[in-house]
Amino acid sequence: GQQVMQIPQYQHVQEGEDFTTYCNSSTTLSNIQWYKQRPGGHPVFLIQLVKSGEVKKQKRLTFQFGEAKKNSSLHITATQTTDVGTYFCAVSGYSSASKIIFGSGTRLSIRP
């Protein structure tokens, strides 16, 4: 069945450093979403990527979808303390568009 691996599991950075999390699937994806969950909170949708090779930016966040639609990345430039939280990718395959599988998440912590 659908499997998705997210790395790294944890990342601890100095404020101002960059951060990247990666999501890799065993099968071709129809689309991928990214979510952020603050400590003690619930996941909040950030973005959806659909097209092969797609790149989208939201201020300091850059999202990429691989050419083969099997991997994706989220890059944060010059982290701030407000970026603290866990970042999840969520994928759905072509066989079941409504069954969404979440990656295990990357927990970002920041030294001020």
Next chain:
Amino acid sequence: DAGITQSPRYKITETGRQVTLMCHQTWSHSYMFWYRQDLGHGLRLIYYSAAADITDKGEVPDGYVVSRSKTENFPLTLESATRSQTSVYFCASQVGTTYNEQFFGPGTRLTVL
């Protein structure tokens, strides 16, 4: 206000008891989902529903029962709670499958003693 709510927010129960977690959304979204979140496992899909009276299993459905008689409600029942079902449970809703933005409720923290 429109949104997605869950109740109770916290629940402590004993092994073997039946527990029902409630989820209510005011957007009339077609899709609704139940996830559990445990350390090291991220969010795992328990059940989902594409519309009223249409439900389907996710990754970890064993020990859970769902129903959806009305579009806005999607209760999750643990028929006989076990310690392994101690977790944080999130309900989510989604308009359809063209755009997969999910809106999450605040979560229910369930402890089974």
